[in-house]
Amino acid sequence: MSAEAGSHAKPRRSLASRLAERAGGGLVRVVLIVVGLFWLVPTVGLLLSSLRSPEDMAADGWWNVLTEPSRLTFSAYSDLLANGDITDSLVNTVLITVPATVLVVVIGSLAGYAFAWMEFPGRDWWFLGVVGLLVVPVQVALIPIAELFGKVGLFGSLLGVILFHVGFGLPFAVFLLRNFFAEIPRELLEAARLDGAGELRLFARVVMPLGGPAIASLGIFQFLWVWNDMLVALIFTDSGNQPVTVALQTQVRQFGNNVDVLAPGAFISMVVPLAVFFAFQRQFVSGVMAGAVK
Numbered sequence: 001m002s003a004e005a006g007s008h009a010k011p012r013r014s015l016a017s018r019l020a021e022r023a024g025g026g027l028v029r030v031v032l033i034v035v036g037l038f039w040l041v042p043t044v045g046l047l048l049s050s051l052r053s054p055e056d057m058a059a060d061g062w063w064n065v066l067t068e069p070s071r072l073t074f075s076a077y078s079d080l081l082a083n084g085d086i087t088d089s090l091v092n093t094v095l096i097t098v099p100a101t102v103l104v105v106v107i108g109s110l111a112g113y114a115f116a117w118m119e120f121p122g123r124d125w126w127f128l129g130v131v132g133l134l135v136v137p138v139q140v141a142l143i144p145i146a147e148l149f150g151k152v153g154l155f156g157s158l159l160g161v162i163l164f165h166v167g168f169g170l171p172f173a174v175f176l177l178r179n180f181f182a183e184i185p186r187e188l189l190e191a192a193r194l195d196g197a198g199e200l201r202l203f204a205r206v207v208m209p210l211g212g213p214a215i216a217s218l219g220i221f222q223f224l225w226v227w228n229d230m231l232v233a234l235i236f237t238d239s240g241n242q243p244v245t246v247a248l249q250t251q252v253r254q255f256g257n258n259v260d261v262l263a264p265g266a267f268i269s270m271v272v273p274l275a276v277f278f279a280f281q282r283q284f285v286s287g288v289m290a291g292a293v294k
Contacts, residue, residue: 043270050076050264057263076264086265088240089247093269095158096233096243097226100165104222105215107166108173113203115174116181117189127178133171141168142235149236156238164236165226173218180214181207216280224273244269 048062051072056065065071080086114120115127145164146155154160184207192202208215230245237246248265 046263046267046270048072050267052076076261077268080261080264080268083251083261085242085247085251086244089242089244090268092158092237092241093227093243093245096161096165097223100162100169100226101219101222103162103166104169104173105219108170108177108218109208109211109215110203111170111174112177112181113207115178116184117207118199127174130171130174134175138168138232142232146235155236156241158237158241161233161236161241161243164232165222165229169222169225173222176218177211177214180211184210220277220280223276227269227273 045062048065049057051074052062052065053071053073053075056071111130115123115130145167149155149160154163188206189202192206197205228245229243230249233243233246234249237243242250244265248262248269251261251265
């Protein structure tokens with residue numbers, strides 16, 4: 001009896017494990033909420049700063065508006081949107097970001113499917129070459145590609161910036177989507193082939209719907225990278241094709257911070273990526289977790 005009772009006895013748990021179990025509920029949620037609120041402080045400060053007059057910003061900090069909301073004004077936004085350089089730069093940012101994102105997603109999806117499920121000579125070596133391109137920093141290629149674009153007449157144009165972003169976005173896109181597509185059950189693809197589906201139809205009807213979460217994650221990453229880029233745009237665009245990141249930098253007055261222009265401009269440029277992320281956050285989380293749960 002004593003041996004049987006001992007075999008059914010619960011193992012003693014350490015003090016640390018008991019404390020961790022008790023703290024894993026409400027305390028963790030409280031800590032995460034506090035961390036999230038601190039994370040949002042710079043964004044809230046930028047928003048409130050953009051709603052203040054230049055005189056108020058020079059006089060005191062943005063937190064004073066919390067006790068005097070009557071001092072908030074949209075004059076900085078109206079002045080900024082009346083600035084033709086800023087509005088044109090917003091249009092240029094869209095004209096750069098949308099094609100660069102769509103091309104990377106489409107070409108990366110086709111290449112990822114080819115590397116995952118199609119047989120062709122040197123497939124593994126080509127894929128290793130793509131993986132090797134992931135370690136090439138952007139800064140190394142700026143001067144050679146600038147010289148190349150200058151010879152072919154693309155330097156200073158929106159097309160040159162788009163091609164640069166597509167070229168550096170494709171290695172990661174192919175690597176990500178190839179690994180995701182490779183997890184699709186082979187039996188599913190073989191069944192579609194037995195039904196007479198060709199490679200393009202198989203890709204469009206079977207692979208693309210199953211790869212939606214990974215494709216959405218890739219699209220979000222690429223969109224955020226291109227939208228927030230300043231280095232590439234600063235080098236490859238001229239004064240008439242600048243995106244909003246470069247246009248805001250050129251608005252800084254000499255010997256001054258020019259917060260009355262930078263604060264609303266920075267917030268406007270930040271709202272679009274935030275809207276895109278929150279609109280596709282469910283697909284983003286599904287794509288990130290897809291490889292963790294089989």
